[in-house]
Amino acid sequence: MDLKNRISQHFEDSAEALALSTKILQEPLAKATFALLQAIEQGNKILACGNGGSAADAQHFIAELVGRFERDRIPLAGIALNTDTSILTAVGNDYGFDQIFERQVQALGMPGDILVAITTSGNSPNVIKAIEAAHARGMTVIALSGKKGGAMNEALTSNDIHLCVPHDRTMRIQEIHILLLHILCDGIDAFLLGDFS
Ligand SMILES: O=C(CO)[C@@H](O)[C@H](O)[C@H](O)[C@H](O)COP(=O)(O)O
Numbered sequence: 725m726d727l728k729n730r731i732s733q734h735f736e737d738s739a740e741a742l743a744l745s746t747k748i749l750q751e752p753l754a755k756a757t758f759a760l761l762q763a764i765e766q767g768n769k770i771l772a773c774g775n776g777g778s779a780a781d782a783q784h785f786i787a788e789l790v791g792r793f794e795r796d797r798i799p800l801a802g803i804a805l806n807t808d809t810s811i812l813t814a815v816g817n818d819y820g821f822d823q824i825f826e827r828q829v830q831a832l833g834m835p836g837d838i839l840v841a842i843t844t845s846g847n848s849p850n851v852i853k854a855i856e857a858a859h860a861r862g863m864t865v866i867a868l869s870g871k872k873g874g875a876m877n878e879a880l881t882s883n884d885i886h887l888c889v890p891h892d893r894t895m896r897i898q899e900i901h902i903l904l905l906h907i908l909c910d911g912i913d914a915f916l917l918g919d920f921s
């Protein structure tokens with residue numbers, strides 16, 4: 725396959741993955757939007773975490789809550805747990821890398837808060853531990869995964885919402901994760917700004 729064919733193949737794969745995701749994720753996305761709105765209306769906050777590209781996604785999402793998405797609205801309470809290098813290095817160094825998010829959830833999480841947990845494999849130990857800590861704090865988890873969900877399947881409860889992208893490649897899963905996060909931002913704004921009234 726030459727380079728141009730390789731490039732075309734990416735677009736074709738991406739379109740196929742998107743079409744399949746639309747069918748599977750429409751309902752859980754609606755549930756996730758309502759869960760986020762409920763937390764916002766109750767004065768709760770949203771925590772988000774992930775590793776590598778998913779860390780970028782977590783902070784991207786939180787920036788759109790605290791700042792704005794497409795239109796002006798009130799600032800929404802959210803914290804990305806992968807952004808404070810002092811916390812990440814101190815907790816990683818003193819306790820272990822698997823505890824970098826767990827410890828922050830234990831410190832900051834309150835009943836009714838939401839944890840947005842992002843892992844393409846579903847297997848990152850620090851994200852799984854954050855989910856367990858969120859449950860212990862009375863929080864609901866919105867999990868973004870792929871590759872059939874991995875260890876997340878066991879970590880999540882029936883009260884949580886699992887957005888599992890039906891694909892096996894990390895890059896494709898990440899591309900769809902950012903779409904899902906933008907869909908959640910759009911849904912939140914549509915309700916807060918009265919698009920459905
Ligand atoms: O962005 C990419 C690959 O596209 C990488 O940085 C990737 O996020 C890292 O390898 C992560 O450590 C993968 O973790 P996870 O998605 O399995 O939780």
Ligand SMILES: [Zn+2]
Nearest residue numbers: 776777895898
């Ligand atoms: Zn990447």
